[in-house]
Structures are given as structure tokens and as C-alpha cells.
Amino acid sequence: MGVTAPARAQRQNTKAIRRQELIEATIDQLAKRGFEGTTLADVATAAGMSRGIVNFHFDTKEKLLVETLRTLSDEYRGHWKAALKAAGADPAARLWALVSADFDKRICTPRKLGAWCAFWGEAKSRPTYRELCSANDEDYQATVIELCRDLAAPGQDHAALARVIVCMLEGLWLHLMMAPKDLKREQALASARYHLVSVFPRRFTVDGPIAAEGTP
Template identity: 60%
Template sequence: MNVFPGADVDRKGRKASKEARQQQLIEATIDSLAKRGYSETTLADVADGAGLSRGIVNFHFESKEKLLVATLQYMADEYSAHWSAALEKAGDRAANQLWALVHADFDRRICTKRKLAAWCAFWGEAKSRPTYQVLCGANDKRYQEGFVTLCRRLGEEGDYGFEPESMALGLCSMLEGLWLRLMMGEGLTREKALAAAIDLLVAVFPKHFERAGPKML
């Protein structure tokens, strides 16, 4: 029997409030990374961006490094969950899965200038790379291996004759390059970037794709 009937509710409320405050700070960190970069982002910048005191930032994350690690972890988990869900929803056909993965990269929930700039801030800072490898290395490897598997399956189905590992590397590099161009501006939109990615799929896998989507074989 609970001696204090409202205790569980209070604990849940405090937990929810803590998670909401941490998420608020992470979002402010993403904004600061996009605006200032990795080295120039400070706890004061994050506090100001979130409309909170620096003491609150210190209470939740203790240091800039811990806040940046939490932000990278959040972004990595969000991205991994996003493409994993797209892959699962696509079904068993390799063509449908590859189509889903390419589209997932340009979904407005993931592909925004502020998030792309934050990713670039982590990629471009030498001292963040070991942390990136620890937090994201396994997911990146799983993502790349997934592309290799899909390229191998499509290559066998279509008798295309390319080398699966090289083709997967090329496709992933193309997606990363489009992300970089979107972040840089240059008049490129998500829609144009997605159309360019689709055109490459059609050119590389003509038996499997047309601009409207995967072909029914």
C-alpha cells in the first residue's frame, strides 16, 4: 500500500519535467552548433538560447562536453530510429527498402538546415571525432552494411555487374554530399536533393526504379 498516494504521480511529474528540460537544452545546443560551430558554442550560449540560467545547464549536464555528448547521442539515436523505421515499413523487397532509405534522408523531421549544420559541426571538429566514433560508429557501420546488402541483392536481381561494396560507398557518399550542399545553401532544396538522388537510383538500377518509384518486377 502506498502511504503517500500522490508520491508516484509527483515522481513521474518530476521525471517528465527533467526530461523536458534536458530536451530543451539539447535543442538549444543544436541551434548553437548550427549558428556558432562546435568550439564557439558555450554553456552561456545554450542557456540563453533555451531561456534558462547557466546554473540549470550545469545542474543537468555539468559541463559543455557532457552536454555535447548528450546532444550527439540524441541526434544519432533519432537518425538511427528514423531510417530503421523506414526500412521496416518498406517490407522485404530490396528495391522498396533502398527507395525508403533514400527518402528517409530527406524527410523534414531529419533533414533541416539546423540539424545538418549541427552534424557538420561534429564532423568538422577534430577533438569530437573520437566521441563520434564511440557513439555513432556502430550505427554508421550497420547503415553502410545495409546498403551493401541491398546493392548486392539488386545487383544479383538485375545482373548489373557492379561491385556491391563500391556501389554502396558511392550511394552513401552521394547522400552525404547532398546533405552538405543543403547545409551550405546554394539554392538547393530538399525536394531537388531528393530528385537528384532518385535520378541516380534510376540510372544505376534501371530495371528496378523509375522516377515514380520502384518498378514491379
């Protein structure tokens, strides 16, 4: 007798849940132990599963790590794109939403920052990691450049401004990971917003974007 459709769906759902649990455990271990220190045995223990179950879902540590990075990357991309969509058409509101999204408590957590930094450290020598990181980075940077072009005053180099904003955000993430006692997520968010005010004073205050003249 063949497997019924409901039973097949249940099996697939259970498999997806187990894979996600292993990915979450991998994020935890990367943040705790670093890239080289993370082993499949550590992940299995953290997830409360046997090593055999880990091997069933992911043949090798590398496959598990690639899927973990893909999950982080997809989550990050989906998050900032959703923030842009919710912000509407005004470029100031969109840039404010984009910058703020980087410090949302769903994205900017110690464990996820730790995992990201572990992957960043390996991306230079691992083409697959570099490709996964670069695809998101290029899309993000192109979006920031476009918004800065719309907001820049005559004479301002919008591409240079965009590069500074992206580097500022990456630097705050790194500071949050390296010195969490010195900088909290809320402080990092406030600093990032203040930077927007200093760069585009006619379009931002510390409380948010200012509507363009003629905008209702």
C-alpha cells in the same frame, strides 16, 4: 514524509523535458555558431534558462555535446530503420525508402545538418564522437551493401555501388548545408532518386521502385 509516486514521476518528466530543451538549444547553437563558438551560456540563453539550470542537468559542455550527438544519432537511426520496416520485403522498395528517409523534413533541416557537420568536423580527434557516429554509419552502410547485393545485375560490384550511394547522400547533405540557396531539400531528394534510377534502371523510375518480375 516521502515523495509520492505521482510527484516523483512528475519531477522526472519535468527533468526530461528540460534536458530535451537544452539539447534542442544546443543543436540551434551548433548550427549558428559552430562547435568552438557554442558555449553553455549561449545554450542557456537560447533555452531561456539560467546557467545554473544548465549545470544541474549537464555538468560540462562536453557532456551536453555528447548527449546532443547521441540524440541526433538515435533519431536518425530510428528514422531510417522505421522507413525500412514500412517499405516491406522488396529490396528496391527498401532502398528507395532508405534514400528518401535522408531527406525527410523531420531529419533534413538546416539546423540539424549544421549540428551534424559541427560534430563531423570534431569526430576525427574525439573518440567518443567518432564512436557514436561510426556505430550508426556502419549499420547504415551494411544495410545499403545488402540491398545493393540483392539489386545488382551480374557483373556489378554491389559493394562499390553501395559506397557510391552512401557518398552521394553525404555529399548532398553537405551541399545543402554549404549552399542552401543553390540546392533545396526537394531537389536533393530528386537527385538522390535519379541516381538510383541511373544505377538500377530495371528496378527504378523517377516515380518509384519497379516490382521484380514475378512479384505481385
